[in-house]
Amino acid sequence: MSDTSSRAPGRVNSASDDADRAVLEAVVAGDHGAIEILYERYKTMAYGLALRITGDASLADDVVQEAFVGAWRNAGRYATDRGSVKTWLLAIVHHRAIDSIRRRRPTTELPEHEEAPPPSLTLPDVWSEVAGRLDRDAILVALSTLSTVQREALELGYFSGLTQQEIAVRTNTPLGTVKSRMRLGLLQMRRAMPGSGPEGGEPA
Amino acid sequence: MNRLSGLTCEDVADLAAGFVLGALEPNQMHDVRDHLASCQQPHSEVTELGGVVPYLAESVQPAEPPVALRGRILGAIDAEIRAGRRTDAAADRLISSLGAGSTEAKAPVPSAPVAPIDLAAERSSRRSPLRWAVAIAAVVVIAALGAWNIGLSQQLSTAQQRQAALDQVLAIARAPGGQAAVLGAGAAGGPTGLAALGSDGSFALALSGLPATSGSQVYEAWVVNPSGTPVPVGSFAVGSSGLGSLAASRAPSGSHLTIGLTREPASGATTPTLPMVASGVTAPGN
Numbered sequence: 001m002s003d004t005s006s007r008a009p010g011r012v013n014s015a016s017d018d019a020d021r022a023v024l025e026a027v028v029a030g031d032h033g034a035i036e037i038l039y040e041r042y043k044t045m046a047y048g049l050a051l052r053i054t055g056d057a058s059l060a061d062d063v064v065q066e067a068f069v070g071a072w073r074n075a076g077r078y079a080t081d082r083g084s085v086k087t088w089l090l091a092i093v094h095h096r097a098i099d100s101i102r103r104r105r106p107t108t109e110l111p112e113h114e115e116a117p118p119p120s121l122t123l124p125d126v127w128s129e130v131a132g133r134l135d136r137d138a139i140l141v142a143l144s145t146l147s148t149v150q151r152e153a154l155e156l157g158y159f160s161g162l163t164q165q166e167i168a169v170r171t172n173t174p175l176g177t178v179k180s181r182m183r184l185g186l187l188q189m190r191r192a193m194p195g196s197g198p199e200g201g202e203p204a
Numbered sequence: 205m206n207r208l209s210g211l212t213c214e215d216v217a218d219l220a221a222g223f224v225l226g227a228l229e230p231n232q233m234h235d236v237r238d239h240l241a242s243c244q245q246p247h248s249e250v251t252e253l254g255g256v257v258p259y260l261a262e263s264v265q266p267a268e269p270p271v272a273l274r275g276r277i278l279g280a281i282d283a284e285i286r287a288g289r290r291t292d293a294a295a296d297r298l299i300s301s302l303g304a305g306s307t308e309a310k311a312p313v314p315s316a317p318v319a320p321i322d323l324a325a326e327r328s329s330r331r332s333p334l335r336w337a338v339a340i341a342a343v344v345v346i347a348a349l350g351a352w353n354i355g356l357s358q359q360l361s362t363a364q365q366r367q368a369a370l371d372q373v374l375a376i377a378r379a380p381g382g383q384a385a386v387l388g389a390g391a392a393g394g395p396t397g398l399a400a401l402g403s404d405g406s407f408a409l410a411l412s413g414l415p416a417t418s419g420s421q422v423y424e425a426w427v428v429n430p431s432g433t434p435v436p437v438g439s440f441a442v443g444s445s446g447l448g449s450l451a452a453s454r455a456p457s458g459s460h461l462t463i464g465l466t467r468e469p470a471s472g473a474t475t476p477t478l479p480m481v482a483s484g485v486t487a488p489g490n
Contacts, residue, residue, distance in 0.1 A: 029367075035277075035278075035281060036274070036278065039274060039277060043268075043269050043273075043274070044266035044267060044268055044269070045261075045262065045264070045266050046269075047266070047267045047268065047269035047273075048264045048265050048266040048267040049261055049264045051267050052264045052265070057270075060269075061269065061270065061273055061276070064269060064273060064277070065273065065276055065277050065280060068277045068281075069277065069280045069281055069284060072281050072284065073284060083258070086258075087258040087261075090258065090261040090262070091258070091261070093261075094226075094261055095226070098226060136262055136263065139259045139262055139263045140263055142259070143263055154225065154260065156227075157222065157225040157226070157227030158225045158226070158227070158257070158260050159260075161226075162227065163222070163227050163228055163229050164222045164227050164228060165229065167227070179218065179219075179221060179222060182221035182222060182225060182227065183220070183221035183253065185221075186221055186224070186225075186253045186256045186257075187252075187253070189256050189259070190252070190253075190255065190256045193259070
């Protein structure tokens with residue numbers, strides 16, 4: 001069924017992207033069993049992400065359930081030119097997980113209604129295509145090239161669900177500094193990933 | 205410099221990193237999204253920074269979920285199927301392909317997660333004159349087709365037929381010079397659908413909710429040419445699914461033409477037997 005089980009987590013090549021798209025097509029066509037294939041293929045990544053964000057096994061269960069039910073419901077919205085099925089699924093998991101922890105945080109303003117997840121823009125981008133074939137180790141090496149404050153800004157924004165303003169308050173840092181740490185952190189990560197071109201690819 | 209949704213392009217560049225990480229206040233997220241959807245500037249900084257975000261997700265240590273979770277998820281999906289709650293894929297594609305904004309189309313789906321933003325699609329959606337018409341029609345189509353979601357597994361062939369028919373219509377509508385029309389009966393509960401007319405005379409339509417034909421009866425599609433004469437384009441029969449589709453060539457071309465459907469005792473009609481079962485007027489489809 002899954003040809004990815006023997007690979008390192010996070011490593012999905014373009015052939016399996018195509019396979020995922022075929023599976024998702026079956027989901028769209030109403031094949032109930034097809035969602036099981038996606039679940040088996042990505043359950044550990046999805047659960048790992050949900051657990052990392054919520055820090056709570058029971059909440060992570062709920063998040064992953066909501067995410068896969070949401071994926072089933074909205075499989076018809078997935079557009080092949082917007083990135084891999086894996087990226088799409090993980091963006092849904094991230095969105096649900098952030099929602100879940102913000103709901104528990106009384107001081108955080110919630111959106112009036114459920115709207116789009118924090119967008120992971122995956123427009124056609126050669127760099128992303130190349131990076132999509134890298135395994136988790138390469139991503140961790142790239143992350144390790146960021147400064148501590150850059151990593152902290154990304155961590156608080158992406159995994160803790162804090163807004164830039166909340167991060168500024170929590171870290172007692174000017175808002176402009178938080179913004180530039182996030183921007184420079186993302187740019188540095190991009191540069192440090194193998195395949196980013198001659199100017200990058202020099203992990204420390 | 206563009207100032208849209210209260211934000212300038214410089215504001216958006218400043219907020220781009222927070223935006224792609226989802227780390228802005230809800231109103232800021234909304235403003236940036238609005239700006240990107242209507243701005244003609246490339247905003248490559250958003251793409252560049254956003255391309256990194258999926259790898260943050262993948263940096264996380266994978267973890268094995270409880271064995272029981274699989275059963276819970278499948279059970280929840282079974283419940284969804286029984287409740288008939290699901291985005292209609294064909295109608296949804298139709299919305300995005302013809303350029304209706306996804307915001308309006310979200311209505312029938314409670315708590316819908318949305319795929320990552322597609323700037324090009326968002327932008328083209330704002331320019332399409334058909335946007336509102338198709339958004340409204342698509343909601344109608346979704347409602348009309350909604351019943352098909354019940355027991356989907358038994359009705360795959362109908363779903364596939366419908367998908368194929370809509371794909372045909374969309375292909376013509378989206379081609380350069382293509383025109384599309386929302387077809388309706390002007391009464392609640394009547395047949396609804398879409399038709400498209402290509403600049404080369406190609407024609408396709410897809411409708412649902414049509415009463416079944418019997419014997420030699422057919423539905424005949426007509427295009428009213430610029431001089432006001434209804435020209436028969438082709439005919440088709442309808443079974444118990446209520447789904448009707450037609451693909452034809454040599455239809456009159458032009459803009460803002462009326463497309464109509466009549467029920468005829470047999471194929472080969474040269475003048476329409478009124479009343480019209482459904483009709484609509486074409487508008488540029490891309």
